[in-house]
Amino acid sequence: MKRAHQLVAWLAMVLVMLFAPAVRAEEQPDAPPDAPMMITGVELSPLPSGFVTTRVGDWLSVAYPKGMESRVSEITSIADEYKTELEGRFAQPILAHIELRLARDAEEMVELSPKNAPPFDYATAMAYGSLHLMVISNIEPRTKEGTNLEQTFRHELVHLALEDAVGSHRVPRWFNEGLAVNFSGENSLDRQTSLMNAELSGKVVPLSEAFNSTNSVDVAYAESADFVRFLLRDEDRGRFASLISRTRDGQAFDGSLGDAYSSDMRRLEYQWREDLSHRFSVIQTITGGSALWVVAAGVLAIAWIKRRRKAKETLKRWEAEEAAAEARARAIATMPVTEETASSVVVRTVEVPRVEADGDWHTLH
Numbered sequence: 001m002k003r004a005h006q007l008v009a010w011l012a013m014v015l016v017m018l019f020a021p022a023v024r025a026e027e028q029p030d031a032p033p034d035a036p037m038m039i040t041g042v043e044l045s046p047l048p049s050g051f052v053t054t055r056v057g058d059w060l061s062v063a064y065p066k067g068m069e070s071r072v073s074e075i076t077s078i079a080d081e082y083k084t085e086l087e088g089r090f091a092q093p094i095l096a097h098i099e100l101r102l103a104r105d106a107e108e109m110v111e112l113s114p115k116n117a118p119p120f121d122y123a124t125a126m127a128y129g130s131l132h133l134m135v136i137s138n139i140e141p142r143t144k145e146g147t148n149l150e151q152t153f154r155h156e157l158v159h160l161a162l163e164d165a166v167g168s169h170r171v172p173r174w175f176n177e178g179l180a181v182n183f184s185g186e187n188s189l190d191r192q193t194s195l196m197n198a199e200l201s202g203k204v205v206p207l208s209e210a211f212n213s214t215n216s217v218d219v220a221y222a223e224s225a226d227f228v229r230f231l232l233r234d235e236d237r238g239r240f241a242s243l244i245s246r247t248r249d250g251q252a253f254d255g256s257l258g259d260a261y262s263s264d265m266r267r268l269e270y271q272w273r274e275d276l277s278h279r280f281s282v283i284q285t286i287t288g289g290s291a292l293w294v295v296a297a298g299v300l301a302i303a304w305i306k307r308r309r310k311a312k313e314t315l316k317r318w319e320a321e322e323a324a325a326e327a328r329a330r331a332i333a334t335m336p337v338t339e340e341t342a343s344s345v346v347v348r349t350v351e352v353p354r355v356e357a358d359g360d361w362h363t364l365h
Contacts, residue, residue, distance in 0.1 A: 044114060044131070047101075056080060059095055063112075064102040071138060072102065074149045082154060086161045089183060091241045094164040095157070099133045102149075106141035125152050127159035129168070134160065154184035166247045174207045175253070177221060178228030186225075195222035199280045207269060230272045236261070 047053075053063045054072065056079045064072050083095055103109035109126075110118050113135050119126045124147055125136040134156040140147050158180040162171065181191075198204045198219045205212075207227055210220035232240060239260045246256035258264045263271075 044133070045111065048108075048111065059083065060098050060100065062100045062102065065104055068102065068104075068138065071149060075100070075153045078150060079153075082157065086157065086183065090161060090165040090244055092165060092244075094161045096164075097132055098157070098160060099131075100153070101133070101135045103135065103137045105139045106137050109135055109137040125156050127156045129160060129163040132160060151184060151186060155180045155186065158183045165244050167250075169247050169250065169253075171247065171253050172207070173211050174220070174224035175228065178224035178226075181221070181225040182228050182232055190218070191222045191225060194218040195226055195276075196280055198222070199276055204273065204276070207265075226276065227269070227272050230275060231261070231268075 047063050048065075050066055051063050052066055053061055054076065055061050056076050060076075060079050060083075062072055062076060087094055101112040103112050106119070106121075106123075109123075113119050113126060114128060114131065114133075117128065119135065122142060123137075124140045125134060127134045134153075136147065136149065136152055136156065138147055138149070139145070159176060162176060162179055194216070195204075198216075203216075203219065204223060205215055205219070207223060209215065210223050211217070231243075239262075242260035243256050246259060247253055251259070254265055257268070261268060
């Protein structure tokens, strides 16, 4: 019976997403994946041996270990377009220069981060606003699965973009994290579950208290993301731009929020809680005791398991590709240099361009 209730909750989360706009659904860890940090007077360590750097336009530099070019392309292929999108969201030029350091794993992530501000143990990525820096691990430290680099990059870039947009003036943590979740297109099933459970059990707390040590960090992030979603409704786009502009001009955040939305924080939270209560009360009515929803939720669970399995298979494929590339490089390096072998090396290294589509490779003509 307990398992059946859990499956019902899973289906309820999907229904929540129908009521609350979303862009993409991705599995996220329960603990926060990152944290924006402000530090000063720090110089970064030089890049380790074997790292290379590539650039996107004149604003983004990406440093990464050799052999990870295909992973880096997941970021560089969307970087310019996403920067333009964020500039439109904040209605101003931002992100003049950003450095991204991509680590193989959490241990190397520590080496690439500022010495006096290492990443948290659970963190897959960190944003350092004053340094215009983000550091991302290729492997999630807790699950040991491959990181969703595109989504993680989007999330971190929002943190850095927000700091640029408000001129380094202070904003609450709930706003910073909620904005990163919404602008990056995340929509976590785990997060929606936490929010639903908190609402139905009466454990939703004021945003000002969300990140207190006595409260669940899962609920804190879930509340932050949903309240910011509430502020970003289509009819309030102009109000959001006004909030950012007023904060950048030096007005305290609470005052900026009140003036931009013609209301104070207390009233806005009340309206959000009313909206939250309505959404989840509808879902509770729909899912109460229906065997049909249990069966449907079971199908959702199977799909989730398949996605996790696919992620692990993808990680193994990356490791195999990197190992093969290193083996080829070692073979060429140890090959006797003669006129015959030199010409053979040239022949082997000049390949016809190919592209991958739907899992198959095709030659370009």
